[in-house]
Amino acid sequence: MSVHSGNTPCELCASRKFSLFADLPEQHICTISDNKNLISHRKGQILFYEGTKPLGIFCINSGVVKVYKTASNGKEQILHLSKKGDFLGYSALLGEENYSNSAMIVEDAKICFIPKEAFFSTLFNNTPFFKRITKALSHELGVMEEKLTDATQKSIRERLAFVLIQLGNSYGVEGGENQKIDLILSREEIAGMVGTATESVIRLLSEFKKDNLIELEGKRIIIKDRRGLARLSDFYA
Amino acid sequence: MSVHSGNTPCELCASRKFSLFADLPEQHICTISDNKNLISHRKGQILFYEGTKPLGIFCINSGVVKVYKTASNGKEQILHLSKKGDFLGYSALLGEENYSNSAMIVEDAKICFIPKEAFFSTLFNNTPFFKRITKALSHELGVMEEKLTDATQKSIRERLAFVLIQLGNSYGVEGGENQKIDLILSREEIAGMVGTATESVIRLLSEFKKDNLIELEGKRIIIKDRRGLARLSDFYA
DNA sequence: TATTTCTTATGATATATGTCAGTCTTTTTT
DNA sequence: AAAAAAGACTGACATATATCATAAGAAATA
Numbered sequence: 001m002s003v004h005s006g007n008t009p010c011e012l013c014a015s016r017k018f019s020l021f022a023d024l025p026e027q028h029i030c031t032i033s034d035n036k037n038l039i040s041h042r043k044g045q046i047l048f049y050e051g052t053k054p055l056g057i058f059c060i061n062s063g064v065v066k067v068y069k070t071a072s073n074g075k076e077q078i079l080h081l082s083k084k085g086d087f088l089g090y091s092a093l094l095g096e097e098n099y100s101n102s103a104m105i106v107e108d109a110k111i112c113f114i115p116k117e118a119f120f121s122t123l124f125n126n127t128p129f130f131k132r133i134t135k136a137l138s139h140e141l142g143v144m145e146e147k148l149t150d151a152t153q154k155s156i157r158e159r160l161a162f163v164l165i166q167l168g169n170s171y172g173v174e175g176g177e178n179q180k181i182d183l184i185l186s187r188e189e190i191a192g193m194v195g196t197a198t199e200s201v202i203r204l205l206s207e208f209k210k211d212n213l214i215e216l217e218g219k220r221i222i223i224k225d226r227r228g229l230a231r232l233s234d235f236y237a
Numbered sequence: 238m239s240v241h242s243g244n245t246p247c248e249l250c251a252s253r254k255f256s257l258f259a260d261l262p263e264q265h266i267c268t269i270s271d272n273k274n275l276i277s278h279r280k281g282q283i284l285f286y287e288g289t290k291p292l293g294i295f296c297i298n299s300g301v302v303k304v305y306k307t308a309s310n311g312k313e314q315i316l317h318l319s320k321k322g323d324f325l326g327y328s329a330l331l332g333e334e335n336y337s338n339s340a341m342i343v344e345d346a347k348i349c350f351i352p353k354e355a356f357f358s359t360l361f362n363n364t365p366f367f368k369r370i371t372k373a374l375s376h377e378l379g380v381m382e383e384k385l386t387d388a389t390q391k392s393i394r395e396r397l398a399f400v401l402i403q404l405g406n407s408y409g410v411e412g413g414e415n416q417k418i419d420l421i422l423s424r425e426e427i428a429g430m431v432g433t434a435t436e437s438v439i440r441l442l443s444e445f446k447k448d449n450l451i452e453l454e455g456k457r458i459i460i461k462d463r464r465g466l467a468r469l470s471d472f473y474a
Numbered sequence: 475t476a477t478t479t480c481t482t483a484t485g486a487t488a489t490a491t492g493t494c495a496g497t498c499t500t501t502t503t504t
Numbered sequence: 505a506a507a508a509a510a511g512a513c514t515g516a517c518a519t520a521t522a523t524c525a526t527a528a529g530a531a532a533t534a
Contacts, residue, residue, distance in 0.1 A: 069382060071390035072471065079382050094368075095375030100382060127361055130371075131331075137374050138332030144381040145306060145316050145337060151388040152432025153308035156491065187512065195389025197492055202513060218500085219512090234309050393521065424482065434522055439483060455530090456481090 008061075009033040010112075015061050018085025020132050028122045028129070035118035040110050047103035047111070048089060054099055056115040058088040063109020064171075064183060068192060069101045078192040079144070081106065081183075083170065091137060093119070107183060154234060156196045160204050161233035163193050164214065168223045178215070179223040186219070245298075246270045247349075252298050255322025257369050265359045265366070272355035277347050284340035284348070285326060291336055293352040295325040300346020301408075301420060305429060306338045315429040316381070318343065318420075320407070328374060330356070344420060391470075393433045397441050398470035400430050401451065405460045415452070416460040423456070 010016055010033035011026075021029065038061065041047070047058060047065060058065075060082055067088065068078045079101055082088055092099045093116055123130050150159060164181070171183040185193075191201040205221070208214045213229050215222035223229065247253055247270040248263075258266065275298065278284070284295060284302060295302075297319055304325065305315045316338055319325055329336045330353055360367050387396060401418070408420040422430075428438045442458070445451045450466050452459035460466065 069386045071386050073390055075390055077386040077389055079385070091375045091378050094371045095379060096372055097376065097379065100379035124364055124368075130367065131361075134331045134367075134371050134374065135333055137371065137378065138328045139334065141328050141374065141378045141381060142332060142334065142337035144378060144385060148316070148381060148385045148388055148432075149306045149308050149314040151385055152314055153310055153312055186510095195385075198511090199493080199513085200491060203491090206513080423480095435481090436483085436523080437521060439481095440521090443483080 008038065010036065013061065015084045019059060020087055020129075020136060021059070024122070024126070024129060028126055031118055031122055032114055036112040036114045038110060038112050040108075041105045042108055043105050045105045047105065048099050050100060050102045051098050054089050054092040054116070056113050057090045057093060057119050058103075059112040059114060060084055060086050060088065061110040061112060063105060063111070064107035065103050065109060065111075066106045066189065066192075067101050067103045076189075076192040077195055078189065081170070081193075087133075087136070090119070090133060091140070094133075094137070106185065106189070151195055156194060156200055157204055158232065158234045159194045159196070160190075160201060161208070161213075161229045163190065164208075164221065164223060165226065165229050165233060167221070168226065172223065177224065179226065181221045181223065184219050245275065247273065250298065252296075252321045256296060257324055257366075257373060258296070261359070261363070261366055265363055268355055268359055269351055273349040273351045275347060275349050277345075278342045279345055280342050282342045284342065285336050287337060287339045288335050291326050291329040291353070293350050294327045294330060294356050295340075296349040296351060297321055297323050297325065298347040298349060300342060300348070301344035302340050302346060302348075303343045303426065303429075304338050304340050313426075313429040314432055315426065318407070318430075324370075324373070327356070327370060328377070331370075331374070343422065343426070388432055393431060393437055394441055395470050396431045396433070397427075397438060398445070398450075398466045400427065401445075401458065401460060402463065402466050402470060404458070405463065409460070412459075414461065416463065418458045418460065421456050 010021065010029050016022060021032065024032070036059075041063065048054065050069060062084055065082045065086075065088060066078050067080050067082060068076045070076055082103075088103055088111075089099065123133065150162070154162075167181045167183065167185075168179045171181050172179040173182045187201050187205075188198045190205075191198045194201060205214070205216065208229075209216055211228070213223070213225045213232070215224055247258065247266050253259065258269065261269070273296075278300065285291065287306060299321055302319045302323075302325060303315050304317050304319060305313045307313055319340075325340055325348075326336065360370065387399070391399075404418045404420065404422075405416045408418050409416040410419045424438050424442070425435045427442075428435045431438060442451065442453065445466075446453055448465070450460070450462045450469070452461055
């Protein structure tokens, strides 16, 4: 974990255009920029732990982070994956609560930490920005409600198919007919995304492979029949 | 559904002290008050439908409302129950999206409708109020994440026990050793809260009764052994 | 009051999925 | 390169829970 203080000011940051900072006025960008800290993280490192006190927010410059909760049986439920341009940890800050979830690096990452003072000062002096943050929060809530509904009403097979489609959308690189998911997740992590046992994921993946829906290349998954997966996931019904 | 325009100004509303409007300054209370509309709703009526456009927020003065999503198999997943003092529909408004869920009256209710203009004007001219709304939103997100984790990692029995405890907390009236849940829900609705089939709820309830955890009085449920239920719901902790 | 409709309840049955155990493979460490 | 650890995979098995069917009870309607 290495600190690059003063590295790449936000004004010039390439991943800013993907973020909620996208159209922040010059003045506020500078407040943020002067206070941020770019840190490099390796796979497996923890960004924050459930139950601890948030001191600022994180803005992902590169890499992938999983945000998850640890259930009482010890298993991880992955709530979402975050990548370039995503903000992390603002919900705990705005909720004035300790983190309700944990975050771990899944793919080596460069992440800016913005202390809460700088974040809040920008937020409370810039209503449009505050609105955008609130909008993002509301959207996230809707997504989570959808996930809850899927979790209780859909089968594991349907949910796995859906997770694969989503991974394809976010991390897919096209190659002819196929779409390769360019992100390495363990089977256990995929199980954490679906909310099931690791063995079930393994079994269903080989089934999907047998049915020519996907291709397996070690840990890598290649989607061969996106529509087939969509049909399976009950996306339209 | 009857309209009582100008009924009980917010200044004098008894349920305001339970709400996010609790310490709004006089001036803003009046903006809200002058624009609101108190409407009486009967059980079964719909407040809003998933997919439609929000035009304002709802503030519950009395009664109970269920907020739910309809899954692709036609079953309802109840996301939460709302009562006196609760706000409804602000998430869709702030997210600038159509309603992501529906709301139906579960117990006859009096509900104020506040048009979005009045709500927004208060929100954007009163940062502390905006903060409180955002705080509520963040909290809701955390609760939803917890529900998702429970849904994937706990058994139906555990979840039902937990739902009963929560219903006791929110709608319980004490009576000696026991706690009567003073809210009439169909078994189907309880199933919707737990995220399971109606028959499973019925079966588990009679099991809980046999184990002397609860008492059944028609649709009404009386909690006899709260600690027993808690133990059941939180097996590992 | 009779009739219809909805809800609760119980039984029989099927099955998806979790758990446990063991092997093989890949990755990491020494 | 060898040893150790972690992860992927497969099989056997148990079971919680969904589904279907049917009946009794309650509530709504005529």
